[in-house]
Amino acid sequence: MQTQTSVYLDHAATTPLSEAARAAMEPFLGERYGNASSVHAAGREARKAVDEARERVAVALGARPDEIVFTSGGTEADNLALKGAAWHGREQGRDRVVVSAIEHHAILDPARWLARQGSRVAEVGVDASGVVRVDALEAATDDRTAVVSVMWANNEIGTVQPVAACAAAARAAGAVFHTDAVQAFPWIEVDAREADLLSISAHKIGGPKGVGALMVRRGVKVQPLLHGGGQERDVRSGTYNVAGIVGFGAAVESWVARRAVQSERAAALRDRLQATLSAALPGIRPSTGDAVRLPNNLHVCIEGVDGDSLILLLDAAGIAASQGSACSSGAAEPSHVLAAMGVSRSSARGALRLTLGPETTASDVDAAADAVVAAVARLRAR
Ligand code: PLP
Numbered sequence: 001m002q003t004q005t006s007v008y009l010d011h012a013a014t015t016p017l018s019e020a021a022r023a024a025m026e027p028f029l030g031e032r033y034g035n036a037s038s039v040h041a042a043g044r045e046a047r048k049a050v051d052e053a054r055e056r057v058a059v060a061l062g063a064r065p066d067e068i069v070f071t072s073g074g075t076e077a078d079n080l081a082l083k084g085a086a087w088h089g090r091e092q093g094r095d096r097v098v099v100s101a102i103e104h105h106a107i108l109d110p111a112r113w114l115a116r117q118g119s120r121v122a123e124v125g126v127d128a129s130g131v132v133r134v135d136a137l138e139a140a141t142d143d144r145t146a147v148v149s150v151m152w153a154n155n156e157i158g159t160v161q162p163v164a165a166c167a168a169a170a171r172a173a174g175a176v177f178h179t180d181a182v183q184a185f186p187w188i189e190v191d192a193r194e195a196d197l198l199s200i201s202a203h204k205i206g207g208p209k210g211v212g213a214l215m216v217r218r219g220v221k222v223q224p225l226l227h228g229g230g231q232e233r234d235v236r237s238g239t240y241n242v243a244g245i246v247g248f249g250a251a252v253e254s255w256v257a258r259r260a261v262q263s264e265r266a267a268a269l270r271d272r273l274q275a276t277l278s279a280a281l282p283g284i285r286p287s288t289g290d291a292v293r294l295p296n297n298l299h300v301c302i303e304g305v306d307g308d309s310l311i312l313l314l315d316a317a318g319i320a321a322s323q324g325s326a327c328s329s330g331a332a333e334p335s336h337v338l339a340a341m342g343v344s345r346s347s348a349r350g351a352l353r354l355t356l357g358p359e360t361t362a363s364d365v366d367a368a369a370d371a372v373v374a375a376v377a378r379l380r381a382r
Contacts, residue, residue, distance in 0.1 A: 006318035007364045007371075011204075011296060011357035012155055012183060013322055017247070018206030024250035025208065028243035036240040037231060046242045053249025057213055060256045061185075061200070063192035069214045069232045070245050074182040074201030076225070077214035078106035080236065081178040081197040082149055084222025086114050089146020094175070096145040097121045100132045100161070101340040107149050107180055108336070120144075129291035130159040130341050138169045145175040147197075152184035156324035156337045156353060158297025159288050160184065163194050170196075176220055182212075186255065187263050187294045196220045202244070206358075207251030211244035255358075262358045267295035269356055269365050274298050276369040281376060287343070287351075296357065299324070301343060302350040305379040310352060313375035319368050322353045 008016075028049065034042030036050045051065070058065040071077045086097050099111045101123045108123075115121040122140040126132050132150055141148055148170035153160045163179050170177035178197035181190045185200045192198050192215045201212040216222060216235065228237030255262075277300065278284045287299045302310070307323040314321045324335045334348035354368060 004318055005315075005320045007367050008320045009354040009356060009360065009364070009368055010320045010322050011186075011360075012158075012353065012355035014203045014209065015186075015206050015357055016359075017208060018251050018254055020254035021202075021207050021247040021251040025243045025247040028246050032242075034242075036242055037229065046240070049246045050240050050242060053245045053252075056249040056253045057200075060252045061190060061192040061198065061215055063198075063215045064218065066233070067192070067215050067218055069216055069235050070240070070248075071212045071214055071236060072210055072241070073203070073212040074104075074180070074199050075106040075212075077199035077201070077212045078104065078149075078178075078180055079110050080214050080222060080225050081199060082107055082110045082147060083114065083225060084235075085147035085176045085178065085197065085220075086119055087223035088221045089176070090119070092146070094144050094146035095119055096142070098124060098137060098140045098145055098148040098170075098175075100124050100126065100137070100150045102126050102130060102132070102154055102156075102159075102337045103149065103151055104155055104180060104182070107151070111149075119146075124150075126159075126340050128341055129289040130154060130157045130287070130337065131291050132161050132166065134162055134165045134169065137166055138172075141169050141173045141175060143173055145170070145173050147176045147178055149178040149180065151180040151182075152190060152198075153181075153188070153294050154337060155183045156335055156351075157288050157299045157341075158183070158293035158355075160188065160292045160294065167194055183294065187259070187266070187296055189259070192217070197222070202248035202251055205251050205255040207248045208244050211241060211248045213248070258358065263295045266356045266358070266360065269360055269362060270296060270298050270354075272362065273354060273356075273365040273369055276366065277372060280369070280373045287338070287341070296355050296360075298354045298356075300352050301338070301347040302352060302376055303347065305350045305376055307349055307351045309379055310350070310372075310375050313378060314368075314371055317371040317375070319371045321368070321372075322355070323351045324353050 034046040036046040338348040
């Protein structure tokens, strides 16, 4: 099937594979097929490539190479962090888990699963801008808490969360602090020292899909999800996805070197898009109010339109956009993030998320704005 998209504004869902990643991966999809755990030359060559990638990811996060655990993506990193820390905590008499109500499903669903397995789980609310209530988080965290997890930035609305304050609350109670930095890492500087456990994903930064990492601070214990060959210091067994990991390392290096410039550029284009839309559609404002948000994210709720229909009309016009989480699009239920912010069901129906990327141009955002305005007029006339 030929893809008809001419303007791609869904970079929070995924990004195109960068040239740096593609070139780095190619030999490992072909002649360099060794298993990184083998002792012979082909294995050593693969191991060296994995270790170089590990070094690159560690440098970008301000972590040590031996603190990086490669996973199959952000979802696995989140599951490993939450379940792994909760299981370890239980052995220490800590049976509580605290998460924010606006976490990605890769945290919320394991938290709810842990609750069914006997953990006591608190889901801490957010204010109307989508910022976690630190006072409520402090109140929910005590000396029975094993792990606290608050995302660095939200995937739907883009709000940047007060991770330092959340980490301080967790540590004051002797709990482990995890942050899901899958969406923050591409756009803002992420310092691993803020957390005990931190998740990132390759495909949000021009890397391949199906690879990610969990930073596990030295001395922090997590029970593995996967048992087997003992790879990744026994924290994550499974034959190394060498090509994927190598692509991840190359993507991290090339993306992070340009991140500050890309972020500034994206913010200017996002502001232009926002200004054009609010001039043409009075009443439109970012769902996050004045809260700090990711520079490439514009999230609005458009009254009187059905978001799903809007996305389809935009798609027909060659514009790739989203209602919010890629994982829950198509679901009849309104976004749990907007619900936690107190957005009404009818407003949440009109949610539109436009997320820019490094290649987005001024003519892209102008074309997208025109298409949104035309589609909204059509939907309101129905
Ligand atoms: N966490 C957040 C905040 C995300 O946005 C995503 C993906 O959209 C994930 C976790 C899952 O990452 P992956 O797609 O690598 O499994």
